[in-house]
Amino acid sequence: MPGKYSQIRAMMAITRAGLRSIMRSPSTVMFSIGFPLVFIMVFGFMGGGSNVSFKIAFDPATDTTSDVYRALTSISAIKVSAKQGQELQEDLEKGRILAVLNIQKNTTGSSPDYIIHLKSSEAVNPQNLASFKDIFLAGIINQMNKGKYPDAPSVAAVNPQIQKIPGRIYRTIDFILPGQLGFSLMSASVFGVAFLFFSLRQQLVLKRFFATPITRPYIIMGEALARVIFQMLTAVIIVLLGTFVFKFTLVKGVETFLEIMLLSFLALVVFMGYGFIVSGIAKTESVIPMVANIFTLPQFLLAGTFFSIDAFPTWLQPLCRILPLTHFNEAMRNIAFEGASLASCWQNIGVMLIWGVVAYGIAIKVFKWE
Known part of the structure; x- marks a missing residue:
C-alpha cells in the first residue's frame, strides 16, 4: 500500500531541480556573483585607506x-x-x-x-x-x-x-562591499524570480505541477527556497572574499558574520516579493527587464550602493532614505563596522518589513498561475 504523500519531500524535489536550473544559467551566476565580485575587486585594489576628501x-x-x-x-x-x-x-x-x-x-x-x-x-x-x-x-x-x-x-x-x-581604519571596501552585496541580492531576487515564474508559467510547468498532489504554497516555497539557498551561498562568498582578501571589517568576527547572513536572508525575502509582482504583471518576457528596472535601477543609483547618499542634493536625500536597499546597506554597514546588533537596527529592519508587506500584498493580487 503506497505511503502518505509528503508535501515536504515534493517541495524539496522542486528545490533541488530549481537549484540545478539556477547553476546551469550563466547569466544568473554572472549577475549574482560575477558583477559584484568585479566591483569589489576594483574598489578593493583602489587602496586600503579612506577616500581623499576635504x-x-x-x-x-x-x-x-x-x-x-x-x-x-x-x-x-x-x-x-x-x-x-x-x-x-x-x-x-x-x-x-x-x-x-x-x-x-x-x-x-x-x-x-x-x-x-x-x-x-x-x-x-x-x-x-x-x-x-x-x-x-x-x-x-x-x-x-x-x-x-x-x-x-x-x-x-x-x-x-x-x-x-585613536580610530579604527575605515577602508574603501567597508563601504563598497555592503552595497555590492545588496546589489547582488536585489538583482537576483527581482530578476531571477520574475524570469523564473514567468518561464514556468509560459512553458506550462506550473500547470503540470497541478496534476500532482503537491499544493500551490509548496510549489512556491520549493522554487523560492532554491533561490534563497543559491543567493545565501553568493552572500557567503562575497563576504568571505572581502574579509580575507581585502580586509573587510567584521567587528565581532563570527557573530557579526552570522548577523549579516540573517540580514541578507531578510532582504532576500523582501526583494523576492517584487520579483513575484513583476512576473505577474509582465505580459511578455521582453517586458520583464523594463518593469524590474523601474524598481531596481533607482535603488542601485540612489541607495548608497556606490557612494554615500550625503553626496546627493538635499532635496533628493529624503527619497533616498525611504528605499529598502538604503536601509539594508545602512544596517549592514552598522553591523559590520560599528558592531551594532540586529536589534539595534530595528528602524532599518522595520522599513524593510513594511516594503515586504506591501510587496506581498500586491503580489497576491497580481500573481498568475497560468
Whole structure:
C-alpha cells in the first residue's frame, strides 16, 4: 500500500531541480556573483585607506568672525559637517571627517593674525591629511596673504602639531562591499524570480505541477527556497572574499558574520516579493527587464550602493532614505563596522518589513498561475 504523500519531500524535489536550473544559467551566476565580485575587486585594489576628501568640521570655539573662517567656508571643495558632540566624535574616529579645525586669534600680537589648530584621527589616511594641511590650507593662506599682507606678515598659520585621536581604519571596501552585496541580492531576487515564474508559467510547468498532489504554497516555497539557498551561498562568498582578501571589517568576527547572513536572508525575502509582482504583471518576457528596472535601477543609483547618499542634493536625500536597499546597506554597514546588533537596527529592519508587506500584498493580487 503506497505511503502518505509528503508535501515536504515534493517541495524539496522542486528545490533541488530549481537549484540545478539556477547553476546551469550563466547569466544568473554572472549577475549574482560575477558583477559584484568585479566591483569589489576594483574598489578593493583602489587602496586600503579612506577616500581623499576635504570634509571637515569646525570646533565650537572657532573664531567665526575671522577672514580665514569665511574663506574656508566659501570654497566649494570643502564640505563642512554640521554634526556636533558625540556624533562628530564618532565620524572623526571612523575617518569620515578629515579634521576638526579650531581657528584662534594670535594673542601674542605678532604675525600671523590667526593660528589654525587641527584635530584628526588615526583612521584618516595620513597622505590625505598632509595634502590638506601642507598644500590646500597653505595655498589658501598664501592667496589671502597676497591680498592683505603682500610683504612679510601672514594672515594665518597652521599649528604643525596635529592632535590625533585613536580610530579604527575605515577602508574603501567597508563601504563598497555592503552595497555590492545588496546589489547582488536585489538583482537576483527581482530578476531571477520574475524570469523564473514567468518561464514556468509560459512553458506550462506550473500547470503540470497541478496534476500532482503537491499544493500551490509548496510549489512556491520549493522554487523560492532554491533561490534563497543559491543567493545565501553568493552572500557567503562575497563576504568571505572581502574579509580575507581585502580586509573587510567584521567587528565581532563570527557573530557579526552570522548577523549579516540573517540580514541578507531578510532582504532576500523582501526583494523576492517584487520579483513575484513583476512576473505577474509582465505580459511578455521582453517586458520583464523594463518593469524590474523601474524598481531596481533607482535603488542601485540612489541607495548608497556606490557612494554615500550625503553626496546627493538635499532635496533628493529624503527619497533616498525611504528605499529598502538604503536601509539594508545602512544596517549592514552598522553591523559590520560599528558592531551594532540586529536589534539595534530595528528602524532599518522595520522599513524593510513594511516594503515586504506591501510587496506581498500586491503580489497576491497580481500573481498568475497560468
